[in-house]
Amino acid sequence: MTTPTTHAEWQAAAARLRFRDQLWIDGKPVPAADGRRFPSVNPANGRILAEVARGAAADIDRAVAAARRAFDNGRWSRRAPADRKEVLLRLAALIRQNVVELALLDSLDMGKLVTDAVTIDAPGSAHFFQWHAEAIDKLYDEIAPTGPGDLAMIRRVPLGVIGAVVPWNFPLDMATWKLAPALAAGNSVVLKPAEQSPLSALRLAELAAEAGLPDGVLNVVPGFGEEAGMALGLHPDVDALAFTGSTAVGKLFQRYAGDSNMKQVWLETGGKSPNLIFPDADLDAAADKAAIGIFFNQGEVCSANSRMLVHESIADEMAARMVARxxxxxxxxxxxxxxxxxxxxxRGHADTVMGFIDAGRQEAQLLCGGERLTLGGSDAYVQPTVFLGADPTARIVREEIFGPVLSIQTFRTEEEAIALANDTPYGLAASLWTRDLNRALRLSDRLVAGTVSVNTVDALSAMTPFGGLKQSGFGRDLSLHSFDKYTALKTVWVKYG
Incomplete structure (x- = not known):
C-alpha cells in the first residue's frame, strides 16, 4: 500500500482496513472459548472499530498448551539459529511491506498520530525484529577453564513458554520488544495485548505465520487484565513473564508468580522522569526536545520527561519557551x-488526566492548557498543559500522569537539582542539559535512572538496554542484554580421557 500523504488519503486508507477480531492460537484465528467479545473503540471519534474475542482463563490454557507443544516438538526451539534468523528476517520484511496498515491499526486503536506510527512505530518494529534476528547466530556459548580431563560447556538455552503482557501506548512496538528476543532465542510465546489496543498484535501474528513461524510458537490472546492477564501470570506452565505497564500491575504479576510456580517476572513499569536544564545549555534546543519529551504520543509514554527542573536564573525564559512550544x-x-x-x-483515561490537572490548579501556577476538548464527537482530547512552581509533594510532581502535563520546578545548586530529580519512587529515565562535560558526567553518575540522556531526551536504540531502577522495574528490553530474560545458562560437564 502506498503511503498516504493527505488527511483524505489517510481516511480512505482507514476505510479499507480489515480488522482481525479473533484470538490467535496454534497458528489460526479462533473464537473465545465462551464466545464473549469486547469492543475496540476509536478514541478519536468514539466509534467501535471491531468486536474482538475476549480471552479468559480457558483461552490462556489453550494458548499455553499450544505454546508448550510447539516448544517440546522442537520445530522452533531446536531449529538452527541461522534458520530462526531467516524466518524473523522475513517477518521484518513483511512488516515493512504492511507498514501503512500496521500504522493505521495503532492510530485508530489508541489515538496516536498516524504520521508517527508510519514513520517511527511500524518501521521501528521491523528494525527491532531484524536486529534481534541478526543477533541470533552471534551469541556464543562458553567453555570453562577446567583443565585436562574435563570439558565444562556453559550453554545459553531457551526457557520454554514465555508470557508477554504489553501496554496500549505503543501496541506494535512494545509487542516487538518482547517478541523479537524471546522468539529469536527459541521460545514459544503467549502474548496478551492491552484490551484498548489489540488489533496490531493480531495482524502481527498473522504476518509471523506467513513468514514461516511454526504453529503454536506465537499465540495472541486479547482480553482484560483481571481475566486473561491474571490467568497468564498464575499459569503453572509459563516459564517466564515479561510485562510493560503500570507499577501497580507489575506488583500483581510478582504476586502471581509467588502464588504459582515462581516463574521469572521481568518488569518495566512506571516513570516520572526529570529533565535538568542548566544556564549554559542551548535553551532553544532544550525547549524543543522537552516539548517532544512530554507531548509526543500525547504524553502517554512511560519515560516521558514530565518534570522539568530548571536553574532559577533561567526559569522565566524556559517557562516562556515551553508555553510557546x-x-x-x-x-x-x-x-x-x-x-x-x-x-x-x-475517555476514562482523559478523566484521570483531567483529575490531575484539576489538582494541579490548586498546587501550582497554570501557565497554559488545562482544558478538555471535544473533536469529531470525542471528548478524549486534552490540551498540552504546563504548570510552574509546584511543591515537591504535589500530586502532579509525585504521581505518573501519563498525559500531556509538564511540571516546571526550579533549583539553585547541583545538589538541589540531584535531590529533586531523585526524589521519586521511579527511576526509568532522566535528561540533563549542559555544555559542561564535567558536569554532565558528574551528574549522570548520580541520577538514579536506567537511561540518562545528555543534551537530548529519551535516547534509545536497539543497541542499548531500556529499563529502569527502583519502582520502574528491573527488566531490560533491547540490546543483547534482552536475551538474558528469555534464556537460561546450562552447564554440561564432560569427563574424558
Missing part, C-alpha cells in the same frame, strides 16, 4: 498530517 501541540484528528497530538486512549 505547547501552543504548537494542539490536538487534532490523528489521521490528519497537520495534527501534533491525538486523543488520549480512552
Amino acid at each position: 505547547a501552543a504548537a501541540y494542539q490536538p487534532g484528528d490523528p489521521l490528519d498530517p497537520a495534527s501534533r497530538m491525538g486523543p488520549l486512549v480512552t
Whole structure:
C-alpha cells in the first residue's frame, strides 16, 4: 500500500482496513472459548472499530498448551539459529511491506498520530525484529577453564513458554520488544495485548505465520487484565513473564508468580522522569526536545520527561519557551498530517488526566492548557498543559500522569537539582542539559535512572538496554542484554580421557 500523504488519503486508507477480531492460537484465528467479545473503540471519534474475542482463563490454557507443544516438538526451539534468523528476517520484511496498515491499526486503536506510527512505530518494529534476528547466530556459548580431563560447556538455552503482557501506548512496538528476543532465542510465546489496543498484535501474528513461524510458537490472546492477564501470570506452565505497564500491575504479576510456580517476572513499569536544564545549555534546543519529551504520543509514554527542573536564573525564559512550544501541540484528528497530538486512549483515561490537572490548579501556577476538548464527537482530547512552581509533594510532581502535563520546578545548586530529580519512587529515565562535560558526567553518575540522556531526551536504540531502577522495574528490553530474560545458562560437564 502506498503511503498516504493527505488527511483524505489517510481516511480512505482507514476505510479499507480489515480488522482481525479473533484470538490467535496454534497458528489460526479462533473464537473465545465462551464466545464473549469486547469492543475496540476509536478514541478519536468514539466509534467501535471491531468486536474482538475476549480471552479468559480457558483461552490462556489453550494458548499455553499450544505454546508448550510447539516448544517440546522442537520445530522452533531446536531449529538452527541461522534458520530462526531467516524466518524473523522475513517477518521484518513483511512488516515493512504492511507498514501503512500496521500504522493505521495503532492510530485508530489508541489515538496516536498516524504520521508517527508510519514513520517511527511500524518501521521501528521491523528494525527491532531484524536486529534481534541478526543477533541470533552471534551469541556464543562458553567453555570453562577446567583443565585436562574435563570439558565444562556453559550453554545459553531457551526457557520454554514465555508470557508477554504489553501496554496500549505503543501496541506494535512494545509487542516487538518482547517478541523479537524471546522468539529469536527459541521460545514459544503467549502474548496478551492491552484490551484498548489489540488489533496490531493480531495482524502481527498473522504476518509471523506467513513468514514461516511454526504453529503454536506465537499465540495472541486479547482480553482484560483481571481475566486473561491474571490467568497468564498464575499459569503453572509459563516459564517466564515479561510485562510493560503500570507499577501497580507489575506488583500483581510478582504476586502471581509467588502464588504459582515462581516463574521469572521481568518488569518495566512506571516513570516520572526529570529533565535538568542548566544556564549554559542551548535553551532553544532544550525547549524543543522537552516539548517532544512530554507531548509526543500525547504524553502517554512511560519515560516521558514530565518534570522539568530548571536553574532559577533561567526559569522565566524556559517557562516562556515551553508555553510557546505547547501552543504548537494542539490536538487534532490523528489521521490528519497537520495534527501534533491525538486523543488520549480512552475517555476514562482523559478523566484521570483531567483529575490531575484539576489538582494541579490548586498546587501550582497554570501557565497554559488545562482544558478538555471535544473533536469529531470525542471528548478524549486534552490540551498540552504546563504548570510552574509546584511543591515537591504535589500530586502532579509525585504521581505518573501519563498525559500531556509538564511540571516546571526550579533549583539553585547541583545538589538541589540531584535531590529533586531523585526524589521519586521511579527511576526509568532522566535528561540533563549542559555544555559542561564535567558536569554532565558528574551528574549522570548520580541520577538514579536506567537511561540518562545528555543534551537530548529519551535516547534509545536497539543497541542499548531500556529499563529502569527502583519502582520502574528491573527488566531490560533491547540490546543483547534482552536475551538474558528469555534464556537460561546450562552447564554440561564432560569427563574424558
